[in-house]
Amino acid sequence: MDSSQNLDEKIKIDNSLSNRYIDLDPNGYFIIKVDLKENKIILEHFLNNINDDGYALDPETNEPIKCDSQNKRVCDEVFEGISAKQLGVLITEKRNDLITRFDHALYLGRELQKAEECLYKKLPYIQD
Numbered sequence: 001m002d003s004s005q006n007l008d009e010k011i012k013i014d015n016s017l018s019n020r021y022i023d024l025d026p027n028g029y030f031i032i033k034v035d036l037k038e039n040k041i042i043l044e045h046f047l048n049n050i051n052d053d054g055y056a057l058d059p060e061t062n063e064p065i066k067c068d069s070q071n072k073r074v075c076d077e078v079f080e081g082i083s084a085k086q087l088g089v090l091i092t093e094k095r096n097d098l099i100t101r102f103d104h105a106l107y108l109g110r111e112l113q114k115a116e117e118c119l120y121k122k123l124p125y126i127q128d
Contacts, residue, residue, distance in 0.1 A: 025104040026050050034118050034125040041115045043087050044075035084112035
């Protein structure tokens, strides 16, 4: 298999995995942003509740949180850094109460690494 076939297969697998059902972390979720002007990665943590069907609920309204909602939620904590390692250590060693699921931690590690690459290559970052 040549490298272009490997890349095609990787994209197919990654797209499939991005669309699977996942159990949400009851301790909340993170939004990752890259600030190219300030040269930093911003990691915002949001609280949520999880209902019996596995949907994230806004803890204030108890309404489902929609990905495409125009309602802007207020994060409960913001972390900033210049590397994936810096932020990863911060949220797993200094604030280890924010992540309860291994798959959530692995996902954050991948996304923070992507964000770091975008920061240093001066590219826009889009969270998966």
